[in-house]
Structures are given as C-alpha cells and as structure tokens.
Amino acid sequence: DGPLLRRLASVQYQLTFCRRTYLDDAPAGATQIGIPAETDTGGFTHFLLYASSALAEQSTPSFLRFDDLRSRVASLSFVDLDLDAGELGGTISWRAVFDKHLIASYNIYLATSYEGDGRELQLTSTELSTLLPPETSLRHFTHLVIYAASELAEQTTPVALLLSDVQATVANVSLPDYDLDEHEIGGSLVWDEPSNTEQVTHYIVYFADYNLTNGSDIRAYFQNVSVGNDSLTVQPDTPLINFANVVPRTTHVAIYTLSPLVEQSTPATHVIVDAFATVSGTLFVDKDLDEEEIGGRMAWQLPAQLEKVIQYNVYFAESADGLNRHLTNYNISIVMSSDGDAGASGADDEGYLDIPPDTALQSFSHLLVYTSSMLVEQSTPDSFIISDTAATVQNISFPDEDLDLGDLGGVLEWVEPEDASQVTHYMVYLAELSGDPGVDINISNGKVLVAVISGSFSFALVGATVLQLQEYNLNMLGLGLKFFCCCPVFLFL
Template identity: 35%
Template sequence: MNVTDLASYTHILVYSRSLVGQQNTPAALSFSEAALSYQASGLTFVDQDLDVGQIGGSLTWEDPQVPSQVLRYNLYLAQDQQGSGRSLMGTSQSSSAHTLSIAAETELAAYSHLVLYSESEVGEQSTSVALAVPDTSASVSSLQFLDQDADASELGGQVTWSPPGSVDQVTEYHLYVKEPSGGNVSTYVSVPVGTNFAAIPAGTSVLYSSALLYTQSSLAEQSTPVFLMLVDSDISPVNVALADKDLDAGEVGGSVTWDAPSDEAQVVQYAVYLARDSAGAGRSLVGYAANGNSSVNLAADTEASSVTFSHVLAYTITAVEEQTAPSAVAISDVFASVSGIAFLDNDL
C-alpha cells in the first residue's frame, strides 16, 4: 500500500452499501485514534545523573496495542511534547525492546521532553508519545572542615556535610583533596550514602588545600562537585619556659609553663618532654597536662647537660595526633653555690 499525503485529511470513514444505496452515516476512525494503536505506552524515566541541567538513565515503555507493525522505536530529546527541535538519543534494535539508555552528562539545554516514535516499514510515525524530563539534582550542602592536625602547614581531620534533599539516586559520596590548581590528588575517600563525613589523614600537606565532594549514583559520578578551601589551624603552644629552681649545677627542676594556642578548642592535652635538641632527639617524658592547664612540674635533681638533656619540648595532642614539630626552649641551668668559705678558729 502506498503512503498517501494526508495533510488535509483527519479521518477514515467506512460506509455500508446495499442494493438500494450507500449508508448515510459511516463508521469513523480518526487518524489520531489510529496512531494511538501503534504508540508505546507507560513511559518511565529515572534521571540518574545527579547534576542540574544534565540527565542520564534508561527510558522504559510498554508495547503498543498493535505491536506487529512496529519495526523499531526512536527516542529523541525535544523542546516540547510535540517533538519540536528534536535530537536523536537512540534507536532500538527491534520492536521487542522496551528500554533505551541515555548517557550520563547529556545536556538538557532547551530540551524539556523525551519523545518516543514508533517506526514501521513505511517510515517513522508522525505522532509521538512524550514524557516531561525529570532532572535530578543531588549535591551536598554545608561542607565544613575543622583542622585537627597540630602542626603548622599540615592538615588533618574530618570533612562533614549535609546530604542532598533527596538521596534516592545517591549511592556514595566521593571526597578528593587536591592542589588548588586542580593537579595532584593527595586523598580520595569513598563513603556510602548515610555517612556524612570523611577523614583527611593527619600530616596532609597544606599544599593540598582544595576539598571536592561529589555524589555518585549507580550510573555515574557527579560532574560538578561542591568545593571547600581547607584552612590550616595553628595549634602550637607558645612561650614555653622553665623556671629552674634546682640550684645545683647540671641539674634542673621546677615548673615548665607555656601559653595556649589561639585555637585551644582542638587541644585534648599537652605533652612535655626533655630532649637532647629542639627536634626531640632522645626525648624523655616529663608529663601531661589537660586542655585548660598550662604547666607541668619537673622534679628536682633532673640531670641536664649537652650529654643528657638540653631542651624542654611542649607538644599539643588533638583527637587525631600528637604534634610532630614541638615548641622548644633551651634549658638554662641555674646554680647558686657559695664560694670563698673561711673559718677562723678563735678558741685557743
């Protein structure tokens, strides 16, 4: 049967005819009603691309009422449900197919609908079945970081966030800690949905000061992350001092004192050591002081020399580590012995 130009026609009419004449009132079928018999139904699409303005996932549908004439289905993105300005997304390999995939990061731009056309031997159907595009956006919010690494120029601690408004399509969160230039990655952490924190290891160089958090679906990782610049906290004790009250040469004793760092909230306790140098060689523990305290007692008669101990070191200890670079002060040994003792015996 030839395809007829039906631009000016809308219905198929069937008249009964007898020996006396033709029926006045025919049976009628509109072209639009006939087209419905060859259209798929029950279109569903779940957007698994988690970026706003992008889609990705699978469109599914059910067979038309008359599937026998359908060879394949053509899926388009279109600017309206009539298929204006449409762009082909995919073609099924057979009429028995009930799904077509759309690649992640497909840009919506001006498109608002998915339209599915049936195709027969004579061509593609002019009337489609349409579905408004559901665009899923699932980015975290309130991304925060509190540096608990006690050393200057080093980072460490937990990154926390609030989950997206809907996590239906989210399976994981991916945290990257990178150089601000977007180059090397120092840390990658993956945590399942339901976990709203991830740890940056203590000792991470402050050169890696950009935190990027992506959501992940079963289809793909989000392409546009939430960004946070990481700030290094100064948690070192300052003005460490030893007031030597032991008056013997080569021995010290008294109170080791210091001033709290500007961000003492991150300090769990302080540790005080004696050592052979300012870096902590051969160190020996003097004692601990809890947050809020700023002194430790050093027992009298403690040996102090270039051979034994020459420095007092104070470290902060946070929830994640003990400081590796201490605050140090050289020991100043105070000795006070009298000299020139004389005794004149006047008892004859």
C-alpha cells in the first residue's frame, strides 16, 4: 500500500502544478497580500505561495484551496404606494440566497436598465427589507436594482426590478352650491374615482385657499370617505370664511387619495363658486288704516342670479333675523320683464305678495323674504320694518239744521288724521247703534252714503232725507277704495 499511496500523491502533486499563473509578490517579512475585488478566478482552485531567494524560487510551494463564494438576493419586490405621478414610495423586500453569511449590507439604487446603468444610490440596509420614502422622485429612472455587498466590495451583477409608477387621482370634481347665502356653501360633492384604485384606501377632502399672494396655500380637513364612494354631502351653512378657524377664505375644494403608506401630495381641485341669491329692496306700505292691522302689497327686487332659486318664502317676524317668525300663506307673484330662463333677472323684475286687509299685526315688527333652493332655504333674509299706518279722523261733529222729523240737513265736520298719506277718501255711513255705545257700531253695506275725497274735512247734507242720501250714494260708489278705515269715529244723531 505504501508505494501506491506515494504514487497517487505524486500524481496529485503533479496535477497541482500543471497550470498556474502569476498573481502577485511580497517582500521578505510580509505576511499578507490583498486580492483585489473582481479578480477573475480563471478556473483556478488554489493559491500557491513560493519563497524566493536571490538565487531561485523554491520548487515546492505552500498552497490553499479557495472557494469562489456566491452571495446575491432573490425575489425582489416593490409596490409603489405613493399615488402621485412621477413619485415613488413603499417597502422594498427581498431574500438572500447562497452564502448570505458573508453579506455585510444591501445597496439599493434607481437605475436606467437591468444592468444598473446610470444608477443612483437611494438606500443601504442590513435587513431583508427597507422603506423607500414617499415622494422619492422617479425622474428618468426605469428600474430598481439591489446589490449585495461584503466588507470588501459590492457585487457587480445586481438583481433588478422594472418599476411601475402607481398614479391614482380623482377626476371631474364638482360641487354646485345650493346654499343661497353669501359666503356659505351646501350641496353634493362628486368626483370620478381613479381607474386604478388597488392601492387606494380613502379619499380625503380639504377646503383650501389657493389664491394667496405669498404662494403659501392653506388647507383645512373637511371629511373623508372610503374607496368605492364617489360623493359626499356638504351640509348647508358650511362657512367659506374662516373655515375651521384655519382657512381665511376658501377658494377651492381639494380631494387627495390615500394609500396604506401616505396621502398623495398633489390633489384634484375644484374652484368653488359661491351661489348668492337674495332679494333686495323689500318694500311694504300699509294701506289698512286701522291701528294694529295691516294690508297692502309687499314687493321686492329679484336676485341677480335665478337659476338655483325655486321659490320665495315670506314671514312675519319679531326681528330682522327671524325671531319667532311665522310663514305667510299668501300667493306670491313674479313679474319678469327679462328672459327668466337665462338664469338672470333684470332691473325691473320683481316679486310681490298681497297681504289682505284686517291682517292682525300682533307682536310682529318685520317682514322677511327668503329665497329657497332645491336643497335649503337661505338663512339670511332680506327684511323690512313694518310701519303700521293708523289714520282715524278726530272731532267729528254734525249740527242738524233740518227741523223736520226724519230729515237731516247741515254740515258734517271732522279733523283729518295726523298721517293722511295713505288716505284717498273718507267713507261716510249712516249707522244704527245696537247695544252699549262703547261697543263698535255695526255697519250694514246698504248704509253707505258717500265717499269724500281726501283733503276734505266736511260734508254738507242740504235738506236731504235718508232715502235721498242712500240713492245719491249708489251713484258715488265708483269713488270707493280698496282699503279703508273700518273702525270709524262716529257721531250720535
């Protein structure tokens, strides 16, 4: 056995030296040399180390077998959770294979090819995953590449992944305002969902001021809804001024998509158009001449924009802001001199309402006109202070100068009311007292004598009988008023 082993050893020894190539040398006293990274093995399996004198190199070297180790990553994955176009963000993960105990770190780059061309370092990690921060600019890069690195060097052949930039922004945002008060909004906010909602969890809505001159936009959170919804309700009376005590003046509504990682940084926006439709110039002149009663025509100028006004509501109230208001049930008429279908009113377009005479004023002090849309009645009306017209004559007297029984003759006199601006006639009646003189006299329609034009303060009865006066009255009825005093001052005959 001994000669055979010696022969095998001799053969193996000869094979070891059958092919070699010079690598490096070191001076006497040295105990190590460095092998540069990426040194090509050339198919060799051993290092040979020869001592050398001034005369010759030894013929029997010391040797060391080396193993060409492989360390790389596999199963590289990345899902972009930054929902803005041209921006990346999300978790990068991978597996280590082969000689992973030699890996000191992993270097992650953005590159322009699978081979890592034009790469730019983004992250270094010692773990098997790391977070690529949101809003990382994609720029011209097309690939994500990862290199395993030892303490000596980074590998030259990376593992690569083609990038897919996820974009998810809502479109066609709309918010028609049906709150007809100025600086308030109400209606249905609608939008089209993104075509790709796989990474979207919610839609976040803000009110914002994007018209600031200093270039610093201000926004305030309004509401959010889950993906799958394409609308939400903005309640009436939502303020556009100082919204949430943050936004001085709201100009836009902004909708951001939200992923599990982050809210997008560039929203879809919509310019808010504040619908303002209120009447103006409300006027009412009381033509019921009794105290504590009113009657007459109430009129107002129509709003400039009419397209969202569906009706007008008129109230009696105890203040200009609607204290203890009471809705009237009278018919409202609209007079249009312009083309109302165009959505705008003209200067002569008006609405009016006829309040019947004998309407009790009660404790009301104001008349209020509200516009109303399909959504809600406005909260701030146009108001008018009621002025109750009272016009009763005073000091009525009549000395009868006809001495025949059953006949009257003489001058009926009175003092005009202090405010006679709404008086056009004085209606003179003959009446019969029934009951207590302190109780109102009942006047029959058949007892009207005559209408005396306003400005007069006397009426002469010249030897006329009651029957003659009644016949004369029938010829004078054309002078009657629409409204007249129904609580007269009377004289006992």
